[in-house]
Amino acid sequence: MSVRVPALLLSALLLSAPAANAAEEARRAPEALGLGMEGYPYPAPVQFLPVTLEGQDLRMAYMDVKPTANANGRTVVLLHGKNFFGAYWKDTLRVLTGAGFRVIAPDQMGFGKSSKPAIAYSFHTLASLTKKVLDTAGVKQAVIVGHSMGGMLATRFALMYPETTSQLVLENPIGLEDYRESVPWKSTEDLYRENLQATEEGLRKYQRGYYVKWKPEYDEYVQVLYRQTLSGEYPRMAWVSAATQQMIYEQPVVHEFPLVRAPTLVVIGQEDRTVVGKGSVPPALLPRLGQYPALGKKTAAAIPGATLVELPNVGHIPHFEAPDTWHAALLDFLRKGSK
Numbered sequence: 001m002s003v004r005v006p007a008l009l010l011s012a013l014l015l016s017a018p019a020a021n022a023a024e025e026a027r028r029a030p031e032a033l034g035l036g037m038e039g040y041p042y043p044a045p046v047q048f049l050p051v052t053l054e055g056q057d058l059r060m061a062y063m064d065v066k067p068t069a070n071a072n073g074r075t076v077v078l079l080h081g082k083n084f085f086g087a088y089w090k091d092t093l094r095v096l097t098g099a100g101f102r103v104i105a106p107d108q109m110g111f112g113k114s115s116k117p118a119i120a121y122s123f124h125t126l127a128s129l130t131k132k133v134l135d136t137a138g139v140k141q142a143v144i145v146g147h148s149m150g151g152m153l154a155t156r157f158a159l160m161y162p163e164t165t166s167q168l169v170l171e172n173p174i175g176l177e178d179y180r181e182s183v184p185w186k187s188t189e190d191l192y193r194e195n196l197q198a199t200e201e202g203l204r205k206y207q208r209g210y211y212v213k214w215k216p217e218y219d220e221y222v223q224v225l226y227r228q229t230l231s232g233e234y235p236r237m238a239w240v241s242a243a244t245q246q247m248i249y250e251q252p253v254v255h256e257f258p259l260v261r262a263p264t265l266v267v268i269g270q271e272d273r274t275v276v277g278k279g280s281v282p283p284a285l286l287p288r289l290g291q292y293p294a295l296g297k298k299t300a301a302a303i304p305g306a307t308l309v310e311l312p313n314v315g316h317i318p319h320f321e322a323p324d325t326w327h328a329a330l331l332d333f334l335r336k337g338s339k
Contacts, residue, residue, distance in 0.1 A: 030200075030223060030226060030227050030230065031227060031230075032227055032228075032230035032231045032232075033224060033227035033228050033230070033231060034228075034231055034233070035116045035228060035231060035233045035234075035236060035237050036113055036115075036116075037085070037112055037113050037224070040087070040113075040224070041087075042063060042086070042087045042113070043063070043087060043090035043093060043094070044063040044064075044065045044093065044105075045063065046061050046062070046063055046113055047061070047062055047063070047064060048060065048061055048062075048113075049062065049129075049132060049133055049136055051109075051129060051132065053109070053117060053119050053125070054117070054119045054120070056115075056117050056119070058109065058114075058115035058117055059114065059115050060106060060107070060108075060109055060114045060115070060129055060132075060133065061086070061106070061107040061112055061113035061114045062086065062104060062105060062106040062107065062133050063086055063093070063103070063104065063105045063106075064102070064103075064104050064137055065093060065097050065102065065103045065104075065105070066097065066102055067097045067098075067099075067100045067101055067102055068097045068098050069097070069098050069099060069100045070100050071100055071102070072099075072100035072101060072338065074100075074101055074102070074142075074143065074166075074334070074338065075101065075102040075103070075104060075134075075139045075141075075142040075143070076096050076101045076102070076103050076104075076142060076143045076145060076334070077103075077104050077105070077106070077130065077134070077142045077143065077144050077145065078092060078093065078103060078104070078105040078145050078147075078150075079106070079108070079130070079144065079145065079146040079147070079150030079151075079153050079154050079157075080105075080107070080108065080111065080112070080147065080148075080149075080150050081147050081148025081149045081150050081174075081317075082111075082148060082149040082174075082241075082244060082245070082248070083148075083207070083221070083225065084111075084147075084148075084221060085107050085111050085112030085113070085224075086105040086106060086107045086112055087105075087112070088221065088320075089105050089319070091319065091323055091327075092145075092319050092323075092326075092327065092330070093105060095327045095330075095331070096330075096331075099331055099334075101143075101334070102139075104133065104134065104137060104139065104142070106129075106130055106133055108126050108129070108130075108153070109121075109125070109126060109129055110240040110243070110244055116233075116236050116237055116240050117240075118236065118239055118240070118243070119243075120243075121240075121243045121244050121246075121247045122247060122251060123152060123153050123156040123247065123251050123253070124156065124160065126153050126156075127153060127156045127157040127160050127161070128160070130153070130157060131157070131160075131161055131164065134164065139164075140164070141163075141164055141165075141166045142164060142165070142166060143165075143166055143167040143168075143169065143334060143337065144157050144158060144165050144167070144168050144169070144262075145169040145171065145330070146169070146170055146171065146173060147171040147172060147173070147317070147319065148171075148172060148173060148174050148274070148316065148317075149173075149174055149175075149244075149248060150171075150173070151170040151171065151172070151173020151174065151175070152173060152174060152175040152248065152251075152252075152253050154168060154169070154170060154173075155168070155170070155173070155175075155253040155256070155257070155260065156253055158260055158261075158262050159253075159256055159259060159260065162261050162262065165262040166262065166263075166337060167262055167263050167264070167265070167333065167334065167337045168260065168262040168263070168264040168265070169264070169265045169267070169330060169333065170264065170265070170266050170267070170299070171267045171318055171319065171326070172267065172268060172269050172272050172274075172292065172315075172316050172317065172318060173299075174248065174274055174276055175248065175252055175253055175254055175276075176254060176292070176295040176296070176298070176299050177254060177289065177290075177295060178252045178254055178255070179248070179249050179252070179275070179276050179277060180249065180250070180252065182281060182285050182288070182289055183249065183275070183276065183277035183278075183280055183281055183289075184277070184280045184281075185249070186277070186280065188239075188242050188243055188246045189242075191241075191242035191245050191246060192238055192239050192242040194242075195238035195239075195241045195242050196234075196235065196238050198225070198226075198229050198238070199226075199229075200222065200226040203222050203225050203226055204219065204222045207221065207222050209273070209274070209315075209316075210272075210274070210315050210316040210317055211315045211316070211317070211320070211321060212271045212313055212314060212315045212321060213321075218320065245276065245277075248276050249276060249277065254299075254302075257299060257302035257303045258302050258303070258304065260303045260304065260306075261304070263305060263307075263336075263337060264300075264303045264305070264306040264307070265306070265307050265309065265329070265330070265333040266296055266299055266300045266303070266306055266307065266308045266309070267309045267311065267318055267326065267329055267330075268292050268293070268295075268296030268308070268309070268310050268311065269292065269311045269314030269315050269316060269317070269318045269321065269322070270292060270293050270296075270310055270311060270312050270313070270314060271292075271313060271314060271315045272290070272292040272314075272315050272316045273290040273291070273292065274290055274292075274316050275289045275290040278290070293310070296308055296310060307333065309329045311325055311326070
């Protein structure tokens with residue numbers, strides 16, 4: 001026995017199918033993320049410091065987290081890398097507060113939940129803003145920890161504010177070599193146009209290079225960057241990204257390592273091969289760049305009295321790939337500083 005479907009009903013079913021499919025695709029599609037990362041959860045409450053730069057009224061975001069164990073009276077400042085923001089320190093923040101430290105983790109201007117102004121970015125400016133956060137929080141002295149771009153900033157901070165820097169920790173910092181010597185210069189406008197072409201696949205391919213072994217949880221940090229490209233305000237973010245890349249290229253700190261006076265720990269994942277602007281490097285020169293095993297030794301030798309910890313089979317982000325080893329090395333160094 002056959003069942004006849006009325007023509008009008010059949011037509012309605014056929015028309016509703018594409019709509020249902022579209023709705024399902026919309027549910028699966030990533031949601032745009034605003035440039036202030038509104039709604040993105042941080043591991044601790046976020047505060048905002050009002051600042052004025054180049055005539056613009058702005059806000060700098062930061063977490064100021066009290067120790068969860070017996071307070072030792074010391075403060076650690078965590079400075080993030082270029083493609084990240086303060087929240088990616090969540091595990092290190094938990095370990096440090098559990099060991100009695102107060103932790104301050106800023107989102108640098110142009111990153112995370114901080115404002116995204118079109119200004120002339122410089123490590124001097126970012127260091128001075130970080131100092132304002134510490135002054136506002138009543139912190140006279142702190143351990144300054146920097147990863148990747150944050151390592152360049154941490155070095156600049158230590159040079160500008162030696163009286164504030166009780167210890168310095170550099171975790172796979174970039175800028176251990178002067179990129180101007182090997183990487184062709186590009187205008188900020190050219191870098192901006194490249195950033196406008198960012199895709200989810202391209203962002204993931206780049207970040208996969210950070211790790212020896214990719215894990216699904218690392219994709220969260222790809223998704224943050226990708227979801228920002230879906231925002232109507234993304235061109236402003238693309239400009240900030242270009243301007244801060246130019247800052248890294250044009251403002252090296254490598255030549256000033258011998259001037260650092262703070263006790264320093266250099267932690268180097270030995271499989272890291274990060275080179276800023278790698279895609280523009282002539283193929284013949286590329287094997288000479290980003291050689292972190294040699295760069296780590298050179299850096300530790302250049303900074304007076306520095307301690308070097310080398311982590312085998314670890315890439316650019318030890319606090320993700322080898323958290324136990326990273327935290328053990330960090331806490332051991334901090335304890336030595338309390339004696």
